[in-house]
Amino acid sequence: MLIIGMVVVTFLFLLFRAYVSPSASFQRNTVSIVARGQDAGLYVSPLQGWIHDFFHFNQLRNICRETQKENQRLLIQNTKITQIQEENNQLRQMLKLKEEKSWHLVLANVILTDPTGLSGSFWINKGSEDELAAGMNVIINGEILVGNLVKCFPSYCQGVSILYPDSRLSVRDSRSEVMAIAERDSGGKLLLKLVSQEADIKKGDVLVTSRENPAFLPDLLVARVGDQQGIAANFLKDFSLEPFFERSDISSVIVITDFKGK
Amino acid sequence: MKKYFLSLLVWMLIMFFSVYGGKSLAPGFVFSLPLLFLIFIFPYFPYLYSFFLAFLTALVLDTLGGLGATNLIAFFIALLVGIALLRFLEKSSFISQLILGEVMIVAYYLTLFLGNYVWRDINLGFIVLWDCLGAAVLYIAVLFIKERLQSH
Numbered sequence: 335m336l337i338i339g340m341v342v343v344t345f346l347f348l349l350f351r352a353y354v355s356p357s358a359s360f361q362r363n364t365v366s367i368v369a370r371g372q373d374a375g376l377y378v379s380p381l382q383g384w385i386h387d388f389f390h391f392n393q394l395r396n397i398c399r400e401t402q403k404e405n406q407r408l409l410i411q412n413t414k415i416t417q418i419q420e421e422n423n424q425l426r427q428m429l430k431l432k433e434e435k436s437w438h439l440v441l442a443n444v445i446l447t448d449p450t451g452l453s454g455s456f457w458i459n460k461g462s463e464d465e466l467a468a469g470m471n472v473i474i475n476g477e478i479l480v481g482n483l484v485k486c487f488p489s490y491c492q493g494v495s496i497l498y499p500d501s502r503l504s505v506r507d508s509r510s511e512v513m514a515i516a517e518r519d520s521g522g523k524l525l526l527k528l529v530s531q532e533a534d535i536k537k538g539d540v541l542v543t544s545r546e547n548p549a550f551l552p553d554l555l556v557a558r559v560g561d562q563q564g565i566a567a568n569f570l571k572d573f574s575l576e577p578f579f580e581r582s583d584i585s586s587v588i589v590i591t592d593f594k595g596k
Numbered sequence: 597m598k599k600y601f602l603s604l605l606v607w608m609l610i611m612f613f614s615v616y617g618g619k620s621l622a623p624g625f626v627f628s629l630p631l632l633f634l635i636f637i638f639p640y641f642p643y644l645y646s647f648f649l650a651f652l653t654a655l656v657l658d659t660l661g662g663l664g665a666t667n668l669i670a671f672f673i674a675l676l677v678g679i680a681l682l683r684f685l686e687k688s689s690f691i692s693q694l695i696l697g698e699v700m701i702v703a704y705y706l707t708l709f710l711g712n713y714v715w716r717d718i719n720l721g722f723i724v725l726w727d728c729l730g731a732a733v734l735y736i737a738v739l740f741i742k743e744r745l746q747s748h
Binding site for chain 1: 614615616617618620621622623624625626628656657660661662663667708712717718719720721722723724727
């Protein structure tokens with residue numbers, strides 16, 4: 335009877351120790367411990383693993399909790415690294431552009447856009463203190479034209495996109511060298527207007543800014559030619575255009591500080 | 597005093613949501629929540645307070661929008677139309693509220709369109725029409741929900 339009582343007490347003590355007593359504090363190497371299979375029940379014999387887990391439940395629970403914390407920390411770190419990676423890519427592209435075109439470029443973040451959705455104006459977090467001025471062209475990666483700056487203050491600037499109401503820009507077909515006028519239609523989309531019947535413009539052609547634009551540098555990507563809109567009474571045809579930048583995916587832009595009006 | 601504080605709080609939330617809600621470099625359809633908010637509160641507050649809120653709203657929208665002071669003029673004209681209509685309509689009736697709100701929405705967007713077209717020589721095109729229709733439909737929906745909640 336005494337022996338049975340001692341066995342029960344010992345068992346209860348071990349159980350208490352396993353479930354209630356505090357275990358050693360978690361260290362940063364928890365992930366590697368779990369990865370190696372230690373303390374996680376990965377043993378040669380399933381029974382051995384089960385017994386181990388049974389008597390080390392508290393420790394396993396702590397490891398699990400700390401792993402969750404570690405996971406959160408890594409997620410935050412991952413987000414930061416992704417942001418840095420994106421910025422790094424943009425800076426690399428800027429450097430490449432600088433070398434190719436000998437432009438002076440400034441990287442800026444889009445902080446605000448037009449809340450009414452009517453004008454397509456935007457605000458960036460760099461201003462005249464960063465040597466930015468009205469008239470400078472704004473692009474995104476790959477020399478895609480976004481618009482230009484219209485007002486500059488010491489620490490921020492206002493810009494308008496090429497989709498600003500009534501905006502017009504002279505474009506050139508990069509394949510056939512045909513010139514045309516791109517303008518915004520009443521629905522807010524870009525159209526290639528007044529193209530003669532003989533003009534060699536096809537769906538899928540890439541349009542770049544021509545040298546005739548007073549406000550934009552030449553050879554910046556504008557849009558891709560879409561479907562033909564129909565033939566007008568004056569036998570000129572119109573094409574829909576697909577801008578290279580989407581409505582809402584731009585968080586940072588590049589400002590070209592060398593511009594014609596400087 | 598409490599209702600002023602609450603209305604200011606809601607106004608600030610709506611403005612915050614409007615300004616930081618989504619980034620768009622291209623023009624497109626947007627629900628004008630500040631306008632709807634002003635239409636809903638203006639019969640229950642002194643006109644001066646409504647004009648003050650409209651002024652603050654227009655200050656934000658015109659500063660960020662880049663279309664001159666057209667929002668300010670449009671808000672003021674919409675409010676003036678609303679005040680004029682309130683002389684003939686009863687503000688507690690569902691139909692009156694419906695007419696009042698819809699006319700104010702049309703007045704706002706019509707002023708915005710004509711103001712830009714005449715004053716600034718900018719054709720805002722169909723975007724204004726879509727925005728107007730969107731605001732009108734949303735106003736009816738919110739008014740209907742409000743009516744249902746009050747009747748229960």
